[in-house]
Amino acid sequence: MSRRQVGSTRRFVDTGSFPFAGSLHSKSRSSPLLSIGLILVGAALLICLAYGGSGIFGGNKIAVSKVEGDFLCTSEVQRAIPLLKKAYGDSMRKVLHVGPDTCSVVSTLLQEEETEAWGVEPYDIEDADASCKGLVRKGLVRVADIKFPLPYRPKSFSLVVVSDALDYLSPKYLNKTLPDLARVSSEGIVVFTGFPGRQRAKVAELSKFGRPAKMRSSSWWIRFFLQMSLEENESAGKKFEQAASKKSYEPNCQIFHLKSYH
Known part of the structure; x- marks a missing residue:
C-alpha cells in the first residue's frame, strides 16, 4: 500500500500533473539548482502526507492494517x-x-x-x-x-x-x-x-x-x-x-x- 503511494507521487512529477511542475520547468534554465531543490521539497512533503500516521512514515499504522487484514x-x-x-x-x-x-x-x-x-x-x-x-x-x-x-x-x-x-x-x-x-x-x-x-x-x-x-x-x-x-x-x-x-x-x-x- 505504501509503495503504491510513493509511486503515484513520482508519476505526478513526471507527467506534469503536479500543480507546480510547469513553473519549475520554465525556470529550470535560469536556476536549475533552485528547481531541483523545490522539486525535492515538494516530493518530500507529498511522501510525508502519503505515509502520515504515528511513528516515522506511519509505520505503526501500516503494520496494524496488515495484521487486521x-x-x-x-x-x-x-x-x-x-x-x-x-x-x-x-x-x-x-x-x-x-x-x-x-x-x-x-x-x-x-x-x-x-x-x-x-x-x-x-x-x-x-x-x-x-x-x-x-x-x-x-x-x-x-x-x-x-x-x-x-x-x-x-x-x-x-x-x-x-x-x-x-x-x-x-x-x-x-x-x-x-x-x-x-x-x-x-x-x-x-x-x-x-x-x-x-x-x-x-x-x-x-x-x-x-x-x-x-x-x-x-x-x-x-x-x-x-x-x-x-x-x-x-x-x-x-x-x-x-x-x-x-x-x-x-x-x-x-x-x-x-x-x-x-
Missing part, C-alpha cells in the same frame, strides 16, 4: 493488551507471543513499561519489513515450526500468548504443541482462537499454512484442555472480563485463560 486473532491480541495487563499485572513482565505476524505484537508489547517481549513466527518471513527482520537479528523473534519443541528452557516466560496458530494444527500436533507452550510458561497461557463459522482462511493463505484453519467450538477446546491437564485460570479470566466490561470490549476471537504446569 490477514490475521484476525493476532490483531485481537493487540487490542487486548491493556486488558491483559489489568488481568495479569506482574505476569506481563516477560511475554512470549506465538503466531503469525508476531513482529507486530512484539513491537507493541515492547512499548509497554516494564514489559519484555519475544515472539515465535511459525511461518516464513521472507516478505517481512525491515523492522521485523531487525527483531529477528536481535533474537527477539524466532522463526520456528511449532509442531516441534520450542527452543526455550522450561518456565522461560511468565506469560505465553498464542494466536492464529493452533487453528491450523491437527489434534495430532496439538497434543504436542500445547503442552510445550505450557512448559515454557511460568504463570499462564492465553489462547486466542477463531469462532466456528465466523473466520475462514483465505485461498491465498492455504498454501502458506499447508491446511485450512479449523475453527473449533469453546466446548471442544475446554475438553481438549482438560485432556492436556491444563486448568482454567479463573482469577485471570474474571479480571479480564471485568476490564473488558469497563472498556465495552467485545472480542472477535475466543479467548481462553489457562494455568501453567506446576
Whole structure:
C-alpha cells in the first residue's frame, strides 16, 4: 500500500500533473539548482502526507492494517493488551507471543513499561519489513515450526500468548504443541482462537499454512484442555472480563485463560 503511494507521487512529477511542475520547468534554465531543490521539497512533503500516521512514515499504522487484514486473532491480541495487563499485572513482565505476524505484537508489547517481549513466527518471513527482520537479528523473534519443541528452557516466560496458530494444527500436533507452550510458561497461557463459522482462511493463505484453519467450538477446546491437564485460570479470566466490561470490549476471537504446569 505504501509503495503504491510513493509511486503515484513520482508519476505526478513526471507527467506534469503536479500543480507546480510547469513553473519549475520554465525556470529550470535560469536556476536549475533552485528547481531541483523545490522539486525535492515538494516530493518530500507529498511522501510525508502519503505515509502520515504515528511513528516515522506511519509505520505503526501500516503494520496494524496488515495484521487486521490477514490475521484476525493476532490483531485481537493487540487490542487486548491493556486488558491483559489489568488481568495479569506482574505476569506481563516477560511475554512470549506465538503466531503469525508476531513482529507486530512484539513491537507493541515492547512499548509497554516494564514489559519484555519475544515472539515465535511459525511461518516464513521472507516478505517481512525491515523492522521485523531487525527483531529477528536481535533474537527477539524466532522463526520456528511449532509442531516441534520450542527452543526455550522450561518456565522461560511468565506469560505465553498464542494466536492464529493452533487453528491450523491437527489434534495430532496439538497434543504436542500445547503442552510445550505450557512448559515454557511460568504463570499462564492465553489462547486466542477463531469462532466456528465466523473466520475462514483465505485461498491465498492455504498454501502458506499447508491446511485450512479449523475453527473449533469453546466446548471442544475446554475438553481438549482438560485432556492436556491444563486448568482454567479463573482469577485471570474474571479480571479480564471485568476490564473488558469497563472498556465495552467485545472480542472477535475466543479467548481462553489457562494455568501453567506446576
